[in-house]
Amino acid sequence: MRLPQIQIRTTDAKLDLHIGKPQQHIEQPEATLHIEQPAAILEIHTTRGVLKIDSSQARRDLGLIGPIEATKNAAKEGQQTALSGIERRVNEGRQIMMSAGKGQGRAIMQNIAKQNYGPHRVPFNIKFVPSIGSVKIDYTPGTTDVNIERREPIIDAKVNKPIYEYTPGKVTGTMVQRPNVDIDVIG
Numbered sequence: 358m359r360l361p362q363i364q365i366r367t368t369d370a371k372l373d374l375h376i377g378k379p380q381q382h383i384e385q386p387e388a389t390l391h392i393e394q395p396a397a398i399l400e401i402h403t404t405r406g407v408l409k410i411d412s413s414q415a416r417r418d419l420g421l422i423g424p425i426e427a428t429k430n431a432a433k434e435g436q437q438t439a440l441s442g443i444e445r446r447v448n449e450g451r452q453i454m455m456s457a458g459k460g461q462g463r464a465i466m467q468n469i470a471k472q473n474y475g476p477h478r479v480p481f482n483i484k485f486v487p488s489i490g491s492v493k494i495d496y497t498p499g500t501t502d503v504n505i506e507r508r509e510p511i512i513d514a515k516v517n518k519p520i521y522e523y524t525p526g527k528v529t530g531t532m533v534q535r536p537n538v539d540i541d542v543i544g
Contacts, residue, residue, distance in 0.1 A: 364541040371534035379526035386517040398506040406499035415487035445473075 416422065422430070449469050456465045 359544060361542050361544045364543055366539040366541075368534065368537040368539075370532065370536035372530045373533045374528060374530040377527035377529075380522075380524040382520075382522040384520040386520065388517060389515040391511075391513040393511040395508040395511070397508055398504075400502075400504040400506075402502045402504075404500045407495075407497040409493075409495040411493040411495075412491070414491040414493070418487035418491055 417426075452469065453465055
């Protein structure tokens with residue numbers, strides 16, 4: 358026995374597609390930035406150094422003294438000379454008194470004259486003028502205080518949004534060949 362057979366033939370569909378590509382454009386503008394740096398506050402306080410030089414003793418050693426001190430020195434020296442002169446005359450008077458009547462009249466006077474007016478030796482030595490250490494120096498150093506106040510920068514940043522453009526793609530199609538199914542029964 359022979360069974361009938363079914364024969365199926367298909368024809369595929371054919372499409373013609375036109376695809377328009379999508380377009381995308383992204384742009385990121387730079388941020389708007391404003392930076393300001395205020396100047397730091399700087400304060401400097403100084404005290405002066407003090408240098409004191411006392412050369413009065415060196416000036417005295419050289420014989421350079423003021424009028425008031427010169428007058429005091431001269432008065433003191435005059436008083437001392439006057440007292441030593443009185444002492445000398447008293448001593449000479451005693452010598453004359455003690456030897457009076459002993460037959461030495463002229464010899465005593467000659468001895469006294471030789472003591473007062475004879476050659477006198479003056480000691481000689483090297484003298485440093487002015488004396489060592491006669492100039493006194495006193496120094497007080499100055500000070501410097503520095504204060505710095507740091508100031509923060511002022512930063513103003515504005516982020517700009519991105520510019521985004523998008524054009525979607527388009528697909529169009531046409532049917533070039535329609536699908537078909539043929540069924541035949543054989544036999």
